[in-house]
Amino acid sequence: xxxxxxxxxxxxxxxxxxxxxxxxxxxxxxxxxxxxxxxxxxxxxxxxxxxxxxxxxxxxxxxxxxxxxxxxxxxxxxxxxxxxxxxxxxxxxxxxxxxxxxxxxxxxxxxxxxxxxxxxxxxxxxxxxxxxxxxxxxxxxxxxxxxxxxxxxxxxxxxxxxxxxxxxxxxxxxxxxxxxxxxxxxxxxxxxxxxxxxxxxxxxxxxxxxxxxxxxxxxxxxxxxxxxxxxxxxxxxxxxxxxxxxxxxxxxxxxxxxxxxxxxxxxxxxxxxxxxxxxxxxxxxxxxxxxxxxxxxxxxxxxxxxxxxxxxxxxxxxxxxxxxxxxxxxxxxxxxxxxxxxxxxxxxxxxxxxxxxxxxxxxxxxxxxxxxxxxxxxxxxxxxxxxx
Amino acid sequence: xxxxxxxxxxxxxxxxxxxxxxxxxxxxxxxxxxxxxxxxxxxxxxxxxxxxxxxxxxxxxxxxxxxxxxxxxxxxxxxxxxxxxxxxxxxxxxxxxxxxxxxxxxxxxxxxxxxxxxxxxxxxxxxxxxxxxxxxxxxxxxxxxxxxxxxxxxxxxxxxxxxxxxxxxxxxxxxxxxxxxxxxxxxxxxxxxxxxxxxxxxxxxxxxxxxxxxxxxxxxxxxxxxxxxxxxxxxxxxxxxxxxxxxxxxxxxxxxxxxxxxxxxxxxxxxxxxxxxxxxxxxxxxxxxxxxxxxxxxxxxxxxxxxxxxxxxxxxxxxxxxxxxxxxxxxxxxxxxxxxxxxxxxxxxxxxxxxxxxxxxxxxxxxxxxxxxxxxxxxxxxxxxxxx
Numbered sequence: 001x002x003x004x005x006x007x008x009x010x011x012x013x014x015x016x017x018x019x020x021x022x023x024x025x026x027x028x029x030x031x032x033x034x035x036x037x038x039x040x041x042x043x044x045x046x047x048x049x050x051x052x053x054x055x056x057x058x059x060x061x062x063x064x065x066x067x068x069x070x071x072x073x074x075x076x077x078x079x080x081x082x083x084x085x086x087x088x089x090x091x092x093x094x095x096x097x098x099x100x101x102x103x104x105x106x107x108x109x110x111x112x113x114x115x116x117x118x119x120x121x122x123x124x125x126x127x128x129x130x131x132x133x134x135x136x137x138x139x140x141x142x143x144x145x146x147x148x149x150x151x152x153x154x155x156x157x158x159x160x161x162x163x164x165x166x167x168x169x170x171x172x173x174x175x176x177x178x179x180x181x182x183x184x185x186x187x188x189x190x191x192x193x194x195x196x197x198x199x200x201x202x203x204x205x206x207x208x209x210x211x212x213x214x215x216x217x218x219x220x221x222x223x224x225x226x227x228x229x230x231x232x233x234x235x236x237x238x239x240x241x242x243x244x245x246x247x248x249x250x251x252x253x254x255x256x257x258x259x260x261x262x263x264x265x266x267x268x269x270x271x272x273x274x275x276x277x278x279x280x281x282x283x284x285x286x287x288x289x290x291x292x293x294x295x296x297x298x299x300x301x302x303x304x305x306x307x308x309x310x311x312x313x314x315x316x317x318x319x320x321x322x323x324x325x326x327x328x329x330x331x332x333x334x335x336x337x338x339x340x341x342x343x344x345x346x347x348x349x350x351x352x353x354x355x356x357x358x359x360x361x362x363x364x365x366x367x368x369x370x371x372x373x374x375x376x377x378x379x380x381x382x383x384x385x386x387x388x
Numbered sequence: 389x390x391x392x393x394x395x396x397x398x399x400x401x402x403x404x405x406x407x408x409x410x411x412x413x414x415x416x417x418x419x420x421x422x423x424x425x426x427x428x429x430x431x432x433x434x435x436x437x438x439x440x441x442x443x444x445x446x447x448x449x450x451x452x453x454x455x456x457x458x459x460x461x462x463x464x465x466x467x468x469x470x471x472x473x474x475x476x477x478x479x480x481x482x483x484x485x486x487x488x489x490x491x492x493x494x495x496x497x498x499x500x501x502x503x504x505x506x507x508x509x510x511x512x513x514x515x516x517x518x519x520x521x522x523x524x525x526x527x528x529x530x531x532x533x534x535x536x537x538x539x540x541x542x543x544x545x546x547x548x549x550x551x552x553x554x555x556x557x558x559x560x561x562x563x564x565x566x567x568x569x570x571x572x573x574x575x576x577x578x579x580x581x582x583x584x585x586x587x588x589x590x591x592x593x594x595x596x597x598x599x600x601x602x603x604x605x606x607x608x609x610x611x612x613x614x615x616x617x618x619x620x621x622x623x624x625x626x627x628x629x630x631x632x633x634x635x636x637x638x639x640x641x642x643x644x645x646x647x648x649x650x651x652x653x654x655x656x657x658x659x660x661x662x663x664x665x666x667x668x669x670x671x672x673x674x675x676x677x678x679x680x681x682x683x684x685x686x687x688x689x690x691x692x693x694x695x696x697x698x699x700x701x702x703x704x705x706x707x708x709x710x711x712x713x714x715x716x717x718x719x720x721x722x723x724x725x726x727x728x729x730x731x732x733x734x735x736x737x738x739x740x741x742x743x744x745x746x747x748x749x750x751x752x753x754x755x756x757x758x759x760x761x762x763x764x765x766x767x768x769x770x771x772x773x774x775x776x
Contacts, residue, residue: 021521046629052450055443059524061516062440062471065634065765076629076651076766078477081467083450089466093481100487102627128449133409136447239490241434241464246453263464377453378465 008037050110175327396425438498563715
């Protein structure tokens with residue numbers, strides 16, 4: 001299948017932006033992406049916009065046309081919603097628009113604004129990523145759901161909270177030089193262990209923050225990029241999407257994430273590569289345990305082996321497979337609808353050499369972005385490669 | 389571009405279904421569509437699910453995996469949201485999944501459940517299809533927005549409430565034999581004229597009802613359908629999508645809908661046909677004036693000529709161009725997320741001869757489905773043709 005060129009990228013800093021509307025944040029991200037690509041709003045054929053809870057936090061549905069207007073166009077648009085994988089899914093479908101030959105230039109990305117409704121309001125809105133009938137009404141929260149997955153993992157494969165703590169420490173360390181990160185603050189293993197418990201075994205420092213922000217990519221066909229002399233360093237060469245039951249109660253086991261496995265296999269096949277070709281990866285670490293589940297689902301570690309990766313230093317920036325050099329959701333932040341797009345932006349800029357942590361991966365030519373929705377009832381995986 | 393086969397369709401009756409959950413309604417529609425296609429849940433590669441306000445009315449986000457489970461699969465899914473054009477947009481993107489070669493079999497459709505929150509709750513939720521910042525906070529409602537469009541049309545081109553009344557009368561008449569319709573009840577021009585005014589010039593009988601329901605289509609590539617001996621009578625041969633400013637205040641004029649025009653031109657080009665090839669059409673008549681705007685946007689009438697079409701009988705079932713033989717949103721009902729899919733189902737069954745109004749269009753070979761979001765800030769158009 002032909003490559004889809006990442007012609008431009010843009011994002012806002014992630015963090016609390018109570019004074020900025022969603023349309024303002026997406027305008028900043030999207031216009032920066034168009035500038036980066038050297039394209040104008042009228043060049044955009046379509047907009048694929050990821051957002052999860054704006055219908056609640058900004059009282060705004062039908063956000064596609066607002067996202068398009070923020071870019072300066074009335075090009076056709078839609079919102080793609082897949083909980084925390086909303087912009088991963090938006091990019092997935094944007095790639096199809098290009099591959100089908102229908103569109104030359106698409107903008108794909110997303111935005112989330114949550115801090116304006118406070119932590120309780122945001123937590124309540126975000127709970128809608130779980131199954132209302134079978135989970136939310138029973139009182140489950142997202143930290144509790146991931147705690148169940150962590151407990152299941154420990155029971156099946158072993159591991160400790162200290163293993164998880166090394167993941168949080170690594171991701172905070174990675175974010176220290178990232179001025180778009182929500183947190184630029186080093187933490188220690190002791191900080192994580194001693195933090196207030198949220199849902200055993202997970203504590204406060206095992207969880208990502210509630211962030212606001214926007215992120216956008218300009219994607220074009222290879223033919224269009226060549227004809228218009230666009231920057232064509234990095235392309236999306238593989239795209240995959242996986243699904244699972246919505247409720248944890250219906251899963252065969254909680255210590256694995258088959259949606260990630262399915263998405264990864266499809267993306268690798270699509271790009272004609274395998275896990276051993278991966279030089280760096282951004283994974284969906286909404287909680288520390290989620291990074292472990294992702295690395296194993298992606299086939300980068302065998303089941304039961306991912307838990308010690310950060311502790312052993314293998315996934316640190318001087319390790320053999322740097323993971324979440326951006327800081328990940330844990331430290332870069334997690335404005336839900338923008339997260340999947342920001343992961344691709346991080347991978348692309350690391351491969352191009354423009355990311356502040358690019359020195360850790362100087363010879364890298366292939367990176368992977370992994371975005372997950374809910375308790376990984378949805379997952380998207382994209383393979384990015386240096387192609388020029 | 390290669391055709392996308394409509395291999396199966398299914399829908400629930402539209403109307404108040406306060407005792408049915410959304411997942412139950414989509415299961416009924418989706419499983420009927422799979423049965424109609426002669427396929428099993430495990431044959432489904434992907435699910436494209438349209439829904440507008442379930443995050444509010446059912447407290448449920450991340451509905452894609454729930455929709456997939458309702459079908460009996462954990463295939464990858466996403467929710468596509470574009471207000472009242474949500475399932476039109478879902479079908480648009482589903483067609484790309486097939487055209488890109490990534491998927492052989494997709495289920496596209498949608499569902500809406502609103503009557504459980506009452507008329508006030510539903511009206512409040514649906515308002516989110518307008519611009520919160522520039523319209524909703526100023527007190528605009530959807531009847532008021534379409535009333536502004538009707539007033540602008542009358543000012544520019546002429547016309548009267550009586551012209552609009554003939555549209556409502558026609559669509560109610562068409563629905564009399566449709567046992568999936570919300571209303572199977574004839575009304576008169578006087579009934580419409582004398583009904584309580586909602587927003588001048590529109591009265592109660594100019595508006596569609598608040599309905600619950602689900603609708604789904606099984607789409608496959610032509611190659612897959614041939615290899616698996618599927619029914620291949622009708623295909624989607626053209627797909628188009630248009631956008632406009634979100635808020636009415638930013639439009640150049642209110643008496644035309646350029647998003648529909650753009651979507652129609654793209655769909656006709658895609659199918660290599662023109663307006664004169666159209667034998668029948670289902671258009672988005674959320675209000676009577678919307679049918680007029682749609683017919684003109686679709687190029688089926690010149691600007692200013694669509695207003696008298698129903699009064700002159702041209703768009704009635706014995707006219708030269710039957711419009712909304714299903715009853716339209718006005719009488720069939722408008723469960724928002726299901727509407728676009730139900731329109732394609734109506735067109736397909738009319739072309740196949742299985743629809744109760746098919747006798748009105750015995751020689752028809754080409755039909756069009758037009759779905760609109762908000763005040764036509766989004767529009768999708770699909771061309772369906774008899775291909776076998």
